[in-house]
Amino acid sequence: METQNKFGLKKDHDALLVANLEVSLQFYRDILGFKEIYNAGLGEKFKWIKAANDVQIHLIESEEKPEKNKGVHLAFNTPKLDDFIAFLRNNNVAFENSNGTTDTTNTRPDGVLQIYFQDPDGYWIEVNNSKLEDF
Structure with a gap:
């Protein structure tokens, strides 16, 4: 029995805290070519984008600085x-x-x-x- 990834886990998304949502969205869209997608109704402080293989990045506007x-x-x-x-x-x-x-x-x-x-x-x-x- 194969025990590695027996649940079929695949990458879904990463979440990043960002200072300026529009600046970050522009970077990921214009430099990396990612597409903005629906943010599941989370509101104006959340933007979701996805790469060509549908892996998502969730940009979250925050004053926290990791x-x-x-x-x-x-x-x-x-x-x-x-x-x-x-x-x-x-x-x-x-x-x-x-x-x-x-x-x-x-x-x-x-x-x-x-x-x-x-x-x-x-x-x-x-x-x-x-x-x-x-x-």
Whole structure:
């Protein structure tokens, strides 16, 4: 009997506390290309967005300021990492590798290229070119 993920758990969403809901919504929509979706009637302090694979991020306007650390980050992948990097440069979004060297990628031991950058609230985001294949 397989015991790993015997309940079929799949990623549903992440929730982020943000200082300015409209600024954050614009970033995730215009830079990451996520689509705004219905927020289940939660009111004006909540915006929900989703990635191409339907994983959601719930943006919640709050005065609380959680500590930000690159080790705790959102991660997304794209087969068009070079194009995405060019898009970030054209939109003046600074990025770095995992060691903090600006305007460059790094390669993980498994051959995956990755970059890191921050959203308007300082949350770290990784984008890589992983294919996320089951192994």
